[in-house]
Amino acid sequence: MTSTSTPEGLTRFNGLEESAARAALLDACAATAWVDRLLAARPYATVEDLYAAGDAAMGELTAADLAEAMAGHPPIGRPKPGDPTSAREQRGMAGASEELRAEMLELNLAYQDRFGHVFLICATGRTGEQMRDALRERLGNPPEREREIVRAELGKINRIRLARIASPVDVEEDRTQEV
Secondary structure, three states, rough: OOOOOOOOOHHHHHHHHHHHHHHHHHHHHOOOOHHHHHHHOOOOOOHHHHHEEEHHHHHOOOOHHHHHOOOOOOOOOOOOOOOOHHHHHHHHHHHHHHHHHHHHHHHHHHHHHHHOOOOOOOOOOOOHHHHHHHHHHHHHOHHHHHHHHHHHHHHHHHHHHHHHHHHOOOOHHHHHOOO
16 A cells, blocks of 8 residues: 555554554544554555444444443533534534523433433534434434434444544644634
């Protein structure tokens, strides 16, 4: 594999020391089992190879691994302070009314009471109202169904974050510009 056939950002990621690559992947997904699987498969020839490894690792996560991954996500409407990734992904709530914010807080708490974890949705590109409607709908799911939806949503989030890792723009440089 040469850098001429591998995209620039992916070449950079492949060349990172293991500790730096681990940190980048943990920023994408807090499940250490997922991170370990992706690290073990480096180097990647294509971004699609990286996505495929991420998808395969997602499918292998246990309930405990999923809980670890979900613990890395803040509730919708309350992005982690100082975290540009969280703020960017939840941008749809940025201009939400106080009424919508209060409703999301109430629904988030009801969801956490019912399922024991944060409501997880791929928020990128969604409005606050769309996220609220999805939350309302998913509150009625049986726990087994909700676990599978969470796994699928986490997979979508991870793909978006892997795309940023493999992008030609240095993620650290990009991160400082967003703060």
